[in-house]
Amino acid sequence: MTANAPPDATVTQAELDDEAVLLVGHGSRREQSNEQVRTLAADLEGRLGVPVDAGFLELATPSIADAIDGLASSASRVSVVHLSLFAASHVKNDVPLAVGRARRDHPGLTIHNGAHLGVHPALVDLLDDRASAVEAALGVDREADDVAVVLCARGSSDPDANGDVHKLARLLYEGRAFDRVEASFVGVTDPRLRETLHAVARHRPDAVVVLPYMLGDGVLTGRIRDGAAEFDDDYPYVDAAAADPLGTDDRLLAVLGDRWQEARTGSVEMSCDTCKYKVGLDGYEGDVGGARAMLRALTHRDAHADRDDVADDPHAHDAPASHVAVCTNRTCAADGAPAVLERVRQAARDSDACDARITRSSCLGRCGDGPMVAVYPDGVWYGGVDPTDAERIVSSHLERDRIVSDIVDQIL
Template identity: 85%
Template sequence: MSSDAQATPAGLDDEAVLLVGHGSRREKSNEQVRTLAAELEGRLGVPVDAGFLELAKPSIPDAIAGLASTVSRVTVVQLSLFAASHVKNDVPFAVQQARSEHAELTVHNGAHLGVHPAIVDLLDERAAAVEAELGVDRTSEDIAVVLCARGSSDPDANSDAHKLARLLYEGRAFDRVEASFIGVTEPKLEETLHAVAKHRPDAVVVLPYMLGDGVLTGRIRDGAAEFDEAYPYVDAAAGDPLGTDTRLLDVLGDRWQEARTESVDMPCDTCKYKVELDGYEEDAGGARAMLRALTHQESHADRDDVGEDPHTHDAPEKHVAVCTNQTCAADGAPAVLERLRQEARDSDACDVRITRSSCLGRCGDGPMVAVYPDGVWYGGVGRADAERIVSSHLDRDRIVSNIVDQTL
């Protein structure tokens, strides 16, 4: 941990920290976030509250609203392992909403846990505990380590898992350290374990790269146990997740200091929303990231209203975002939004969700209407055009060509 984050800087009487966890149906996982928040408060010497992206309360906007009446500055620190969609889209979107609702409040948005020396040391300790359990010694026997992360559709997140595995290997007496995933992407845990077995190590240590002891951690443990049974010549066992180890406070303290001094360094050079990466071309473009966050938030809001499981993502066939920022609003965007919704309600053919959006970056060409996943943006849309967008584009997949501003 940096020396800056160890001591309480002067002038923090009017600052609070919001530690943001994902949220879980398992209250034990949510309590882990609250425990870390309490411990971080003791470390930093400023109030620290816990908030959640979904599945638990308070939400990020509600938590910030609760702090807004007592402080003038809130620093958001994210309890996320890697930078995927939640870190890049959903949390920044929620923070931006809070900023617009509390103009008097300064809100800094911090980075995820990411790749940090304290986490490498913690993983080394978890591996040593498994070695002791198996009765093996890496200095005299061939010990392979498999670091198993959740897996993501974001290449940044997946590549960081491989980087972390490599850093755990460097300077240590492991025979090899491999990265694998329990879902979403390759290589899967079972595949990696079988590949490692071909090198005939004396033991395999499986490290769940998870914060809590939840469902995915259980699947990783089961996978290690099945491998141990299938390969009698190799001892294998899984270690514990990161939990609430105090070294996480070191990382969170550094992320807090970076955020409050506005020195957060996000991985933008290889972000699939910023550049066209092979296999992820359709994700490039800031508006797509914004729309993804809008869709995600809207899906949860809809299900909360009717008491459904908020994590069931039954996406509509199309999503329409209407810019209601200042310039578009002055040009009649609210009337366009209402007409679109009315026409969609009256239609029997379209499956669509229509929401407001913040600025789409086409000021002066609005009102702007973006239709996804088609990637069609309409400009200068009037009330009559809204009817045509529904009857032609949404109902029959026929683009209204004379008002197209751009296609992505």
């Protein structure tokens, strides 16, 4: 489907009537940011012709689980569409874990997990328009003047996500009369906005346009604006200003529509060849393996646990003593992982001394040695687990802190 196309004409109205979309945003303590996500959900519903609800990873309600609970009563299929600019840990870890739990809780509901917004020509076109608005305000013309652009994103610990920022910068440069387009970041990684602006100034452009690659007017967008204003004061021979963020432009809705079509038709493509959890990228060797992705996601989710003493804390919830993850990816599933998962859950339910959360996991990187069962925070992995072993894991490890040594695969 092209960026401006309506939903696929081959989709029947009966199919659309039985379908819903969950638009997943990060969530913010600034209610204005959360309202932007809800506005996008309402606008996307009008564009697609199917119910669209908003859900949040954290800091706002409803959660992904609660949002899917609400959709399950009126739809048999739900497509999860990510309102994330790049594929970092939330897209690769946190949302898939939440979707996995929802599939367990709603066995009769088909849930498709989509992709992030990513690098899309409609977004490049939108950035070009944002730059043009600043050029008009500064009274410069890229065809006649030397106009430099700095594309500033949040920054991530995931090199795949950071690489996409540089790709967007290059695509914005290609075929346009900008003097240069540089990628920069407001935090986490380099180059930071300040050093990029100073480096650009050495080329003495007539003007510098700073493009915040953000969805809304949040704290980080404010920092980017402040950085552009400081630069403008420091370099009187260069006119500089920051553009507006992406906002709720129709082109953003068009990209979300494309991501919906990919999700519902099972044609989602992720950049596995440059994923630090899949391959050994220099400097990120310790992150390789699905287990580390899973551990990061579980740690992030439970980091604010047991804070009931803090009034109105959006992160307050009870954390279990242990988290058990059973790999149900293709190889482990073929070896009987679903039966192991059910036996672990049943044994835990029957126990009076087991305080554990038990969930499915994606690949733990030990294909051929499964079914794999990982117990955290202990960092103990069991391999070749059968249903009888599952009951021993509960009765010995989870109830009495005694490792079942004969099935230990590794201890992290």
